[in-house]
Structures are given as C-alpha cells and as structure tokens.
Amino acid sequence: METQQALYQYAVRLGDNSLIMAQRLAEWCSNGPILEEDLALTNAALDYLGEAENYYNYALSLEPDGRTADDLAYLRNERQYYNCLLAEQPNGDYAQTMVKLALFSAYLKLLYDALSQSTDTNLSALASKSLKEVKYHFRHSSEWMIRFGHGTEESKSRAQQAIYELWRFTSDMFETTAADATLKGIVPDPASIQSEWNSVINDLLSRCGLKKPEDPYQVKGGYQAKHTEHLGHILCELQFLQRAYPGAKW
Amino acid sequence: MSSTIEQNSPTTVMQERLDQFQARIDADEKIEPKDWMPEEYRKTVLRQMSQHAHSEVIGMQPEGNWILRAPCLRAKKILLAKIQDEGGHGLYLYSAAETLGTGREALIESLHNGKAKYSSIFNYPTLNWADIGAIGWLVDGAAIVNQVSLQRTSYGPYARAMVRICKEESFHQRQGYEIMTTMMRGNSAQKEMAQDAMNRWWWPALMMFGPHDKDSAHTQQSMQWRIKRESNDVLRQRFIDKTIDQAHLIGLTIPDEQLKYNEDTKHWDIGPINWDEFWQVVGGHGLCNEQRMKHHIRAHQDGQWVREAANAFAQKQISFN
Numbered sequence: 001m002e003t004q005q006a007l008y009q010y011a012v013r014l015g016d017n018s019l020i021m022a023q024r025l026a027e028w029c030s031n032g033p034i035l036e037e038d039l040a041l042t043n044a045a046l047d048y049l050g051e052a053e054n055y056y057n058y059a060l061s062l063e064p065d066g067r068t069a070d071d072l073a074y075l076r077n078e079r080q081y082y083n084c085l086l087a088e089q090p091n092g093d094y095a096q097t098m099v100k101l102a103l104f105s106a107y108l109k110l111l112y113d114a115l116s117q118s119t120d121t122n123l124s125a126l127a128s129k130s131l132k133e134v135k136y137h138f139r140h141s142s143e144w145m146i147r148f149g150h151g152t153e154e155s156k157s158r159a160q161q162a163i164y165e166l167w168r169f170t171s172d173m174f175e176t177t178a179a180d181a182t183l184k185g186i187v188p189d190p191a192s193i194q195s196e197w198n199s200v201i202n203d204l205l206s207r208c209g210l211k212k213p214e215d216p217y218q219v220k221g222g223y224q225a226k227h228t229e230h231l232g233h234i235l236c237e238l239q240f241l242q243r244a245y246p247g248a249k250w
Numbered sequence: 251m252s253s254t255i256e257q258n259s260p261t262t263v264m265q266e267r268l269d270q271f272q273a274r275i276d277a278d279e280k281i282e283p284k285d286w287m288p289e290e291y292r293k294t295v296l297r298q299m300s301q302h303a304h305s306e307v308i309g310m311q312p313e314g315n316w317i318l319r320a321p322c323l324r325a326k327k328i329l330l331a332k333i334q335d336e337g338g339h340g341l342y343l344y345s346a347a348e349t350l351g352t353g354r355e356a357l358i359e360s361l362h363n364g365k366a367k368y369s370s371i372f373n374y375p376t377l378n379w380a381d382i383g384a385i386g387w388l389v390d391g392a393a394i395v396n397q398v399s400l401q402r403t404s405y406g407p408y409a410r411a412m413v414r415i416c417k418e419e420s421f422h423q424r425q426g427y428e429i430m431t432t433m434m435r436g437n438s439a440q441k442e443m444a445q446d447a448m449n450r451w452w453w454p455a456l457m458m459f460g461p462h463d464k465d466s467a468h469t470q471q472s473m474q475w476r477i478k479r480e481s482n483d484v485l486r487q488r489f490i491d492k493t494i495d496q497a498h499l500i501g502l503t504i505p506d507e508q509l510k511y512n513e514d515t516k517h518w519d520i521g522p523i524n525w526d527e528f529w530q531v532v533g534g535h536g537l538c539n540e541q542r543m544k545h546h547i548r549a550h551q552d553g554q555w556v557r558e559a560a561n562a563f564a565q566k567q568i569s570f571n
Contacts, residue, residue: 026326029314029333030545033553035307035344039337046330053323070322094556150566151559158555241321241379248437250321250379 006182007120008062009082012072013179013223015055016083018130019073021104022048023234024091033094040140044101047133054126061122074242078232084222086169088231095148095158100166101141102204107173108134110196114188123187142204149208156209163205164213171218173197275476280406283349291475295405296350297366298477300357303343305369306336308542312376313385321379328425329382335418342414346407362547370528371458373536380433380440380447386426388448388455388493394419395489396459404476427496434500441501448497449505456520457528459486490518 025045032038056069086104091097112134115127148159174194180187205211221227241250267286274281281287313333320326344354360366371389376382397419401412433444460466460482472478497504508521530536 023318026317026330029317029330030307030310031549031552033549033556035337035341037553037556038310039334039341042330042334042337046327046334049323049327049330053327073323074321094553147560147563151563152555154555155559155562237318240319245437245439248321248440249435250325250432 001178001182003182003186004062006179007123007186008059009177009179010183010187011055011059011062011123013082013177015052015059015069015072016081017087017104017108018048018055019052020081020083020087020231020234022046022052023238024087024089025097025101027091028097037094041097044133044137044140047130047137051126051130051133054129058122058126070242074239078227078235079225081227081231081235082223082225083227083231084169084173085219085228086166086173087222088228088234089166089169090230092162092165093158094144095155096162096165098141098144098148099159099162101137102145103166103170103201104173105134105137105141106200106204107193107197109138110193110200111188114193118186120186145204145208145210149210159208160210163210167213168217168219172220172222175220175223177223272474275404275474278402278476279404280409281404282406290471291477292350294472294475294477295408296347296352299343299347299350299405299408300352300360300366301368303340303347303357304361304366305372306340306343308368308372308546309336309385309389310340311542311545312372312374312538313382315376316379316382319379320382325429332386332422332425335422339411339415339418342411343408346411349407358550362543362550367532368542369458370531370536371454372542373531373538374450374454375537377450378443378447380430380443381451383426383429383433383444384447384451386422386424387430387496388426388451389458390419390422390426391493392455392458392489394423395485395492399479399485402476402479430502431500434502445502448502452505453524453527454531456486456490456523457525459483459489461525461528487517490520494518 022045025041025048028038028041028045030038032041052073053069056072060067060069060072084104086100089100091100109131112127112131116124116131118124118127145159148155150156171194174190174197176190180190219228241248268288271281271286271288271291281291310333313329313336317326317329317333320329344357347357348354357366361368376385394416397412397416401409401416403409403412430444430447433440463469463481463483466482469478469481473481494504494509506521508519510519511517512519531539534540
C-alpha cells in the first residue's frame with residue numbers, strides 16, 4: 001500500500017470514529033438528566049462532527065476526485081465505514097454513555113497526543129486541534145464515572161454494568177490495519193497507545209471503585225468495516241435526506 | 251393620636267408603596283430582585299419567565315427531531331449549535347426566575363403537573379426538513395419581535411437575560427431563512443417541502459403573539475407595570491409586515507387568500523386568525539401536547555438517579571483532581 005493511500009484510509013477512519021460518535025451523542029438532545037448535561041453532550045457531539053469534517057477534508061485533499069466531506073459522511077454503505085465498534089453501540093442509560101465516552105475519549109486523547117507529533121504536518125495540526133476537545137470529553141465523562149462509583153448504590157451498579165457491557169468492544173479500537181503498518185513512523189503504533197490506555201483506564205477504574213469484567217472476551221472488526229447491526233440503523237437516519245433526494249443541495 | 255393611626259393604616263401604607271412602585275416604573279427604573287414589589291407583579295413576572303424558560307426547553311424537542319436526519323454536515327452543526335443556544339436560554343431564564351425565589355426543580359414540577367405552560371407553537375410537529383427552516387425563520391422571528399420589546403421590560407434580571415437572548419435569536423432567524431432560501435432554490439421536491447412548511451407554520455406563528463388586544467386578559471396591568479411594553483396586535487403586525495417581504499423575495503406564498511397591502515395604513519391586512527385552533531392547542535389538544543409533556547417527564551424521571559448520585563457524591567465531598 002502506498003503512503004498516500006494509507007493516509008487517506010487512516011484519515012477516513014478517524015473521521016468515521018468521530019462522525020458515528022457525534023451521531024450517537026446527538027441522540028441525547030432533550031433527553032439529558034439535567035439541562036446542563038443535555039448541553040454538554042450535544043456540545044461534545046458538535047466537537048466530534050467538526051473533527052469528522054476536518055479528517056474527511058484532509059482525506060479528500062490526498063485523493064481529490066470531486067467528492068466532498070458530505071459525500072463521505074452521507075453516501076457510503078455500511079461496509080464502507082471504518083469506525084470502531086464502540087462508537088456505534090447504543091447510548092443506553094447515562095452511565096453507559098459516560099463510560100462509553102470515557103473509554104473512547106481516553107483512546108483519542110492518547111492517539112491525538114501522539115499524532116500531534118506526527119511528521120505529517122496536516123495530521124499533526126488536526127490532531128492538536130482535536131486534542132483540546134477530547135481532553136475535555138475525557139475529563140467530563142471520567143468525573144461522572146467517579147460520581148457514579150461513589151454516589152449511590154444504584155449509580156455504582158449502573159456504572160459497573162456499563163463497563164461489563166462495553167468492555168468487549170475496547171480492543172477493537174487498537175486493531176492494527178494495513179494502513180497502520182504502512183504509516184509506521186508517521187502514526188503511532190496502536191499497541192503502544194493500547195498499553196498507555198490500559199494504564200489510564202486502570203487508574204480511572206480504581207478511582208471509581210469499579211472493575212473490569214473477568215471474562216477477557218473481545219469482539220473486533222470495526223476497522224475492517226465489519227460492524228454490529230447498530231450501524232445500519234444509524235446510517236438510515238443519518239443518510240435519509242441525501243438518499244431520498246439524490247443530488248439535492250442543502 | 252387617632253389621626254396618626256389613620257395616616258399609617260395598612261391600607262394607606264400599601265397605597266403609598268404601590269404609588270412609589272408605579273413612580274419607579276414610570277421613570278423607567280428597573281425593578282431588582284430585592285426591591286419591594288406588589289405580589290401580583292411578582293407572580294406575573296415569574297409566570298412569564300417560567301413560561302418563557304419552559305418554551306425554550308420544550309422547543310428543543312421538535313428541533314431535536316431533525317438533528318439525526320440533518321441533510322449535510324454544515325446543517326447538522328448549525329442545528330446542534332442552535333438547539334444548544336435554546337437550552338442555554340432556558341438556563342438563563344430559570345436563573346432569572348430563581349431571583350424571585352422559585353427554583354428550577356419547582357418550576358419543572360409545575361410544568362409536569364400542568365400548572366405552568368409553555369408556548370403552544372411547540373405542540374405542532376416538525377414533518378420535513380423545511381420545518382427546521384420555518385421554526386428558525388417564523389417561530390424565532392416572531393419570538394424576536396416580542397423579545398426585542400422585552401429588553402425594556404421593567405424586571406431587571408429578565409430584561410438583561412433578554413438582551414443576550416435577542417443576539418442569539420437573530421442568528422437563529424437568519425439560519426432558518428437560509429434553509430428556506432436554499433430549499434426554494436433547490437429542486438421541485440425541496441420547493442414543495444418549503445411551501446408545505448410555510449403553509450403549516452404561518453398561522454401558528456401569528457398566534458404566538460396571543461389573542462387580539464381586546465380579548466387579552468393580562469395585557470392592561472402588564473402594560474401599566476411595563477412588564478409588557480407593546481400590545482399583542484402591535485407586535486403581531488410588526489412581524490407580519492417584515493416577514494411578508496422576506497417570503498415573497500424567495501418565492502414563497504403566504505397561505506392567506508385575504509392578504510392585502512393597505513395603502514392607507516401602510517401595513518399588510520391579513521384574514522381572520524383561527525382562534526378556535528389556538529384555544530384547542532392551548533387547552534392541550536394539539537398534535538403533540540401529550541408527546542412533548544411525556545417526553546419531558548420521562549427524561550426527567552430517567553435522570554433522577556443521575557441527580558441523586560451527583561448529590562450523594564457532593565455530600566461525601568470526595569475531591570478528584
């Protein structure tokens with residue numbers, strides 16, 4: 001695989017991770033437990049949406065073929081999205097969303113921190129910009145996990161359940177693809193990010209008084225565009241108008 | 251001795267206070283939270299701020315209905331930001347209401363038990379993407395006309411909240427008009443959606459200003475206390491006049507066969523407003539009254555354990571850095 005093509009795939013994958021997370025977080029609009037959290041989550045959705053657009057535009061600049069960021073976001077089929085499985089999982093209750101956001105943003109925080117040092121100056125600039133946002137998402141979600149862990153019996157049990165539910169989707173974020181291999185030296189090694197992530201999450205869980213599941217079973221496939229059934233439904237809503245009125249300008 | 255008692259009788263003291271209060275209002279002074287105010291003034295301002303806050307929050311539902319389906323990244327970002335603004339307005343207004351001694355939790359309880367109201371406009375459904383344009387352009391447009399006037403309302407915290415809200419609302423109106431303009435420049439299906447949204451939102455937007463002045467129960471006292479600065483009909487006419495030209499500019503038809511420009515008054519005359527529909531919706535029989543309220547109650551109940559956890563944690567004062 002050529003570097004250019006690998007960079008394209010890598011940038012699209014970053015975009016897809018952010019886009020699908022944005023779509024999920026936006027579902028919280030008017031559903032938050034308090035108005036402040038409603039705003040915080042739609043704000044995070046807005047951050048991820050902006051990141052997705054930036055990564056898509058970067059990808060398209062590498063292989064200009066007349067397509068736009070909207071075409072990438074709206075006009076691919078299920079087997080052409082490369083987001084991790086965690087991003088597409090349903091929101092569940094507030095504990096599940098906060099745990100999901102913490103696991104996801106801890107990953108992005110470490111990834112973007114490393115990417116901000118990349119020799120690819122475009123990627124490093126975009127990662128530096130995104131880093132500020134995901135740091136905040138991690139702070140916000142991890143503080144909620146601590147509140148849940150030390151709040152009430154119910155909140156602790158919900159947070160623990162959320163970890164049990166979501167844990168099996170976490171290794172998927174660190175899968176090494178052909179693009180990662182080609183970009184060795186330009187992008188960080190997924191295994192080293194995973195090891196840092198493990199220590200960040202271990203530390204967080206111990207602060208929360210929560211634990212990982214004993215069963216280490218993991219499901220994988222997001223970066224190969226092999227998804228859970230949830231993605232198709234996300235795309236139905238996301239793509240509705242673009243599919244119903246082909247070629248229309250919005 | 252007896253004459254002194256006479257002069258200081260409770261009725262006289264109260265009348266003096268009322269006169270002083272009215273004199274401050276007439277001098278265009280702002281009334282602040284700790285100032286003395288007639289009980290009826292407090293109730294009226296609180297009712298109005300509560301209704302306004304709830305409207306901002308309930309309004310997030312019909313607009314939120316299209317976030318996941320917004321047709322392009324730009325539109326989705328703008329809609330997300332706009333709905334956040336509305337939620338933010340809800341927050342300032344709940345805080346402004348709190349200055350009169352009623353907290354957010356109590357206001358929400360009154361909403362849920364039906365004592366507090368929100369704007370009836372949000373009991374109409376958003377059926378196509380152009381409805382998001384129509385809400386920004388017509389609904390926020392109507393709200394702005396009212397809110398610009400409210401920047402001069404006599405209760406200080408409300409007036410100041412309104413200054414900030416107006417800045418954001420005028421952006422919302424442009425956002426809505428931009429959606430309508432884009433769709434009217436688009437294909438025939440898009441034009442049809444835009445006109446359909448216009449047909450469904452025009453009259454409800456006019457109803458947002460409330461009943462005609464002659465039928466409005468609260469207007470007179472509210473005007474005297476300068477809670478309300480201009481009457482329903484004056485504000486409605488201002489909205490009609492500015493909106494009709496905007497509609498024509500992009501090729502939209504106003505769904506009113508009796509609409510006519512009046513050369514004498516230099517205003518547009520409209521046909522009769524269907525007040526039966528208005529009162530039906532106010533009375534709870536709009537398409538979405540039940541849905542909106544159930545949604546809000548469900549979200550609030552689902553969040554109960556989260557709020558309890560946050561409170562319990564705060565009590566334990568565990569610090570995390």
